[in-house]
Amino acid sequence: xxxxxxxxxxxxxxxxxxxxxxxxxxxxxxxxxxxxxxxxxxxxxxxxxxxxxxxxxxxxxxxxxxxxxxxxxxxxxxxxxxxxxxxxxxxxxxxxxxxxxxxxxxxxxxxxxxxxxxxxxxxxxxxxxxxxxxxxxxxxxxxxxxxxxxxxxxxxxxxxxxxxxxxxxxxxxxxxxxxxxxxxxxxxxxxxxxxxxxxxxxxxxxxxxxxxxxxxxxxxxxxxxxxxxxxxxxxxxxxxxxxxxxxxxxxxxxxxxxxxxxxxxxxxxxxxxxxxxxxxxxxxxxxxxxxxxxxxxxxxxxxxxxxxxxxxxxxxxxxxxxxxxxxxxxxxxxxxxxxxxxxxxxxxxxxxxxxxxxxxxxxxxxxxxxxxxxxxxxxxxxxxxxxxxxxxxxxxxxxxxxxxxxxxxxxxxxxxxxxxxxxxxxxxxxxxxxxxxxxxxxxxxxxxxxxxxxxxxxxxxxxxxxxxxxxxxxxxxxxxxxxxxxxxxxxxxxxxxxxxxxxxxxxxxxxxxxxxxxxxxxxxxxxxxxxxxx
Numbered sequence: 001x002x003x004x005x006x007x008x009x010x011x012x013x014x015x016x017x018x019x020x021x022x023x024x025x026x027x028x029x030x031x032x033x034x035x036x037x038x039x040x041x042x043x044x045x046x047x048x049x050x051x052x053x054x055x056x057x058x059x060x061x062x063x064x065x066x067x068x069x070x071x072x073x074x075x076x077x078x079x080x081x082x083x084x085x086x087x088x089x090x091x092x093x094x095x096x097x098x099x100x101x102x103x104x105x106x107x108x109x110x111x112x113x114x115x116x117x118x119x120x121x122x123x124x125x126x127x128x129x130x131x132x133x134x135x136x137x138x139x140x141x142x143x144x145x146x147x148x149x150x151x152x153x154x155x156x157x158x159x160x161x162x163x164x165x166x167x168x169x170x171x172x173x174x175x176x177x178x179x180x181x182x183x184x185x186x187x188x189x190x191x192x193x194x195x196x197x198x199x200x201x202x203x204x205x206x207x208x209x210x211x212x213x214x215x216x217x218x219x220x221x222x223x224x225x226x227x228x229x230x231x232x233x234x235x236x237x238x239x240x241x242x243x244x245x246x247x248x249x250x251x252x253x254x255x256x257x258x259x260x261x262x263x264x265x266x267x268x269x270x271x272x273x274x275x276x277x278x279x280x281x282x283x284x285x286x287x288x289x290x291x292x293x294x295x296x297x298x299x300x301x302x303x304x305x306x307x308x309x310x311x312x313x314x315x316x317x318x319x320x321x322x323x324x325x326x327x328x329x330x331x332x333x334x335x336x337x338x339x340x341x342x343x344x345x346x347x348x349x350x351x352x353x354x355x356x357x358x359x360x361x362x363x364x365x366x367x368x369x370x371x372x373x374x375x376x377x378x379x380x381x382x383x384x385x386x387x388x389x390x391x392x393x394x395x396x397x398x399x400x401x402x403x404x405x406x407x408x409x410x411x412x413x414x415x416x417x418x419x420x421x422x423x424x425x426x427x428x429x430x431x432x433x434x435x436x437x438x439x440x441x442x443x444x445x446x447x448x449x450x451x452x453x454x455x456x457x458x459x460x461x462x463x464x465x466x467x468x469x470x471x472x473x474x475x476x477x478x479x480x481x482x483x484x485x486x487x488x489x490x491x492x493x494x495x496x497x498x499x500x501x502x503x504x505x506x507x508x509x510x511x512x513x514x515x516x517x518x519x520x521x522x523x524x525x526x527x528x529x530x531x532x533x534x
Contacts, residue, residue: 189236425500
């Protein structure tokens with residue numbers, strides 16, 4: 001009998017070893033790039049890694065696995081700072097690049113939070129139009145306004161009617177009723193202690209509630225979710241307000257967990273749900289990146305997904321056999337009149353791995369938006385092994401509208417638990433730099449080594465009136481580029497609001513801005529390697 005048990009135990013051990021080897025093999029092969037992309041006419045940007053003196057303290061038992069990150073110019077001197085949210089029992093961090101290193105600003109210049117609180121999401125806005133950027137932050141305890149008073153922050157919790165079973169995860173801001181005050185759509189996720197699983201699709205009534213709050217005109221808010229047609233119960237990661245159909249108002253794009261991408265058209269005093277390629281398909285859409293990637297004057301959208309990393313049986317959850325699913329990355333090309341087409345396969349973006357937040361930015365200044373994607377999940381067993389983690393993806397766009405992964409060549413590898421990438425020009429060379437906001441570990445900066453291309457930076461007032469504006473840049477050879485002013489791109493994050501038009505070695509001769517309220521500003525001149533404030 002003892003001998004029999006010995007054989008059984010040995011057999012189980014062998015099976016475990018084989019399974020672990022299979023998982024490891026899958027993880028390694030998961031990194032293989034399935035696409036061949038011609039980069040003969042495309043420059044690969046180069047970066048140098050720089051440490052950030054901040055280690056996020058994630059407590060998986062106490063909090064949801066997210067952290068806020070944002071780029072903010074605290075003192076208005078044109079040098080932007082970095083905000084990183086603290087975990088449970090950890091204060092938030094604020095950092096300035098001094099030309100050599102990132103330096104922590106003592107006491108985060110007055111930004112404070114409760115010891116038992118976790119900071120999930122952040123958005124930057126000059127809400128009182130005093131010329132200084134403020135922070136609106138989503139925490140377990142609620143939504144907080146950190147008002148910038150000449151480089152020092154005052155803290156105030158906003159009185160919102162939030163459901164007790166929901167934690168605010170991220171915030172989208174807009175002026176929906178045209179009164180000049182910011183309104184908010186707060187994406188909600190079920191409280192950490194009430195989470196019943198990570199792949200629940202069909203359980204009726206399960207999940208957090210996202211809410212729409214309309215400003216009364218004094219920065220107090222009234223919940224108007226039902227009035228605007230946005231009531232539902234489902235865990236939600238992220239959302240953005242943007243003019244999808246170019247009709248002069250702000251529409252809403254929402255990424256659900258274990259669900260669909262929701263696209264809502266603003267009809268004046270209500271949002272009406274409009275079908276998109278993911279409306280009847282089940283996925284794990286997480287981060288949202290926004291740009292006019294194909295340069296046709298219409299905003300396009302990229303959404304991350306679980307990708308090829310987890311075996312399908314692990315992520316299918318309670319989906320029925322008759323329910324269609326898609327685990328691949330998604331790229332919605334905007335063809336006008338709210339018609340969105342998933343162009344990820346054609347752009348060679350579909351077949352990649354597990355991913356979180358993402359951001360579009362022209363990293364090599366050739367006039368074509370590139371894409372940076374965060375990866376690795378702190379709760380995924382294979383990602384607990386450093387050698388099996390994913391590097392994060394940096395993808396440059398070629399002249400055919402295809403994307404190629406060039407992270408290794410560019411010097412950008414982040415095998416940590418990145419929730420979102422951010423972009424800003426910290427070293428002042430005109431080329432965007434990168435931040436990976438990492439959960440449960442040190443965040444990382446990657447500073448551009450520059451190059452010989454040219455650029456035009458465009459700065460609009462960072463007020464609610466600028467959100468959704470479309471900037472048009474005309475180059476001296478007649479080529480036109482479109483740059484939407486996006487608030488809260490990524491995942492629980494907000495990159496620099498200074499727009500960068502890559503000019504590919506040429507000059508710009510005209511800049512035009514169309515605001516959502518119908519105002520148009522135009523400037524003509526000879527613009528080259530400079531900042532234009534409008």
